Amino acid sequence: MSKKLSxxxxxxxxxxxxxxxxxxxxxxxxxxxxxxxxxxxxEFWALRDVxxxxxPGETIGIIGRNGAGKSTLLQMLCGLFPPTTGxxxxxxxxAGLLELGAGFNPEFTGLENVYFKAGxxxxxxxxxxxxxxxxxxxxxxxxxVKEPVKTYSSGMFVRLxxxxxxxxxxxxxxxxxxxxxxxxxxxxxxxxxxxxxxxDGSTLLLVTHSTDVVERLxxxxxVIDAAHKVYxxxxxxxxxxxxxxxxxxxxxxxxxxxxxxxxxxxxxxRAAANLLTLGAEDVLSIRDGYNRDExxxxxxxxxxxxxYLVGRSGVPALTPGQTVEMLVKYVCTESVNRVILGMKxxxxxxxxxxxxxxxxESGELLHYDAGSVVVARWTFHAHLLPKxxxxxxxxxxxDEYGQTIVVLDRRTDVMLMVVLGDTGAAQGIADLQxxxxxxxxxxxxxxxx
Ligand SMILES: Nc1ncnc2c1ncn2[C@@H]1O[C@H](COP(=O)(O)OP(=O)(O)OP(=O)(O)O)[C@@H](O)[C@H]1O
Numbered sequence: 245m246s247k248k249l250s251x252x253x254x255x256x257x258x259x260x261x262x263x264x265x266x267x268x269x270x271x272x273x274x275x276x277x278x279x280x281x282x283x284x285x286x287e288f289w290a291l292r293d294v295x296x297x298x299x300p301g302e303t304i305g306i307i308g309r310n311g312a313g314k315s316t317l318l319q320m321l322c323g324l325f326p327p328t329t330g331x332x333x334x335x336x337x338x339a340g341l342l343e344l345g346a347g348f349n350p351e352f353t354g355l356e357n358v359y360f361k362a363g364x365x366x367x368x369x370x371x372x373x374x375x376x377x378x379x380x381x382x383x384x385x386x387x388x389v390k391e392p393v394k395t396y397s398s399g400m401f402v403r404l405x406x407x408x409x410x411x412x413x414x415x416x417x418x419x420x421x422x423x424x425x426x427x428x429x430x431x432x433x434x435x436x437x438x439x440x441x442x443x444d445g446s447t448l449l450l451v452t453h454s455t456d457v458v459e460r461l462x463x464x465x466x467v468i469d470a471a472h473k474v475y476x477x478x479x480x481x482x483x484x485x486x487x488x489x490x491x492x493x494x495x496x497x498x499x500x501x502x503x504x505x506x507x508x509x510x511x512x513x514r515a516a517a518n519l520l521t522l523g524a525e526d527v528l529s530i531r532d533g534y535n536r537d538e539x540x541x542x543x544x545x546x547x548x549x550x551x552y553l554v555g556r557s558g559v560p561a562l563t564p565g566q567t568v569e570m571l572v573k574y575v576c577t578e579s580v581n582r583v584i585l586g587m588k589x590x591x592x593x594x595x596x597x598x599x600x601x602x603x604x605e606s607g608e609l610l611h612y613d614a615g616s617v618v619v620a621r622w623t624f625h626a627h628l629l630p631k632x633x634x635x636x637x638x639x640x641x642x643d644e645y646g647q648t649i650v651v652l653d654r655r656t657d658v659m660l661m662v663v664l665g666d667t668g669a670a671q672g673i674a675d676l677q678x679x680x681x682x683x684x685x686x687x688x689x690x691x692x693x
Pocket of ligand 1: 265
């Protein structure tokens with residue numbers, strides 16, 4: 245029987261909820277507003293008209309761009325503030341791991357905060373005493389538990405907060421990116437505990453930027469974009485919708501295809517020529533797969549102006565093991581010497597997959613005159629599991645003493661690269677193509693022994 249049929253009402257039901265913030269240019273404008281003069285009031289809707297039902301046993305991943313309204317939604321579901329509009333009905337004990345250390349008193353020790361926070365979440369002192377050993381064992385912060393939490397690192401904060409939140413056994417646990425703070429060991433531990441909670445039938449809402457986490461942990465995905473709920477349904481669809489919003493419309497299930505629309509296979513020479521004829525403008529930002537959330541730094545003496553995968557007109561999409569040829573165009577606005585061209589590949593979670601540069605490869609530094617347009621051909625073998633990755637391209641130079649690297653233009657996570665296919669049973673990043681063969685003879689011999 246479906247969860248919805250077995251229960252008459254959801255744990256959380258939101259109908260058209262919205263949150264409006266009001267700001268004033270000057271403090272006295274607040275007073276003018278109170279007097280009914282609203283000219284100076286600025287309204288901002290962080291969330292608008294959201295309907296949401298949360299049913300027992302669901303794990304819902306909430307994804308969306310920075311500033312979309314995800315945290316605002318969760319804060320309202322946790323009861324931190326009421327919605328400005330709409331109706332919100334919460335029929336469950338909800339525990340939230342929202343901002344770091346929210347609900348912790350910085351002056352109290354870790355131990356005092358465990359009693360304090362667990363008390364806020366409805367546990368008696370005796371219940372906290374009974375759970376204390378497992379809370380401390382989970383948090384693994386040792387004697388720091390006797391220190392005021394204001395002395396904690398962000399990792400220690402989140403360890404203790406998570407340990408308390410799961411000890412309370414809430415009917416609904418709401419986690420807002422908190423897990424991304426901990427180290428990899430702690431994150432794995434949290435994910436295991438989340439899976440145990442799921443198996444016990446707990447209900448979970450997770451906000452994350454990691455599509456990998458959503459696909460691994462969640463059974464429903466909600467996408468929030470520009471204050472509105474724009475998708476609510478199966479996880480795969482949610483991730484595709486979110487990726488399209490981030491990177492353009494060509495990412496879904498695209499098969500690698502080296503044939504251009506005119507029917508010819510594009511050679512790298514022709515591609516390089518095309519790249520050069522497009523001139524010196526910065527066109528990377530209009531390429532499919534361009535990440536609007538790239539981080540760009542540099543003094544601008546040279547620019548990373550364009551990049552694309554040979555043979556692809558859309559988002560760089562390839563199959564595991566494929567040899568990739570990526571052309572990157574650099575435009576030098578000034579004469580530059582002792583130059584290094586670099587590339588990096590990361591997972592969507594920010595884990596470095598590979599990094600190299602022209603100096604490491606050839607031992608040579610490059611020199612270009614002002615006005616030079618340079619096309620570099622990067623080739624690599626994509627022995628990667630099917631996932632989304634982000635490429636970084638940069639151009640830097642050594643200072644005249646050869647000591648410091650000066651960044652001319654570094655475009656971090658500037659372009660999406662998709663490795664298509666079925667991950668099968670494998671997990672991780674590298675495609676090692678492991679195969680297992682069980683030797684039945686051996687099995688018999690061991691059986692005899
Ligand atoms: N107290 C506040 N006053 C005014 N505006 C606010 C306030 N809190 C949030 N906002 C704005 O509301 C919008 C939604 O913020 P929210 O934190 O919910 O986004 P988010 O999707 O969680 O973003 P992120 O992924 O960056 O955490 C943002 O534009 C933010 O600047």
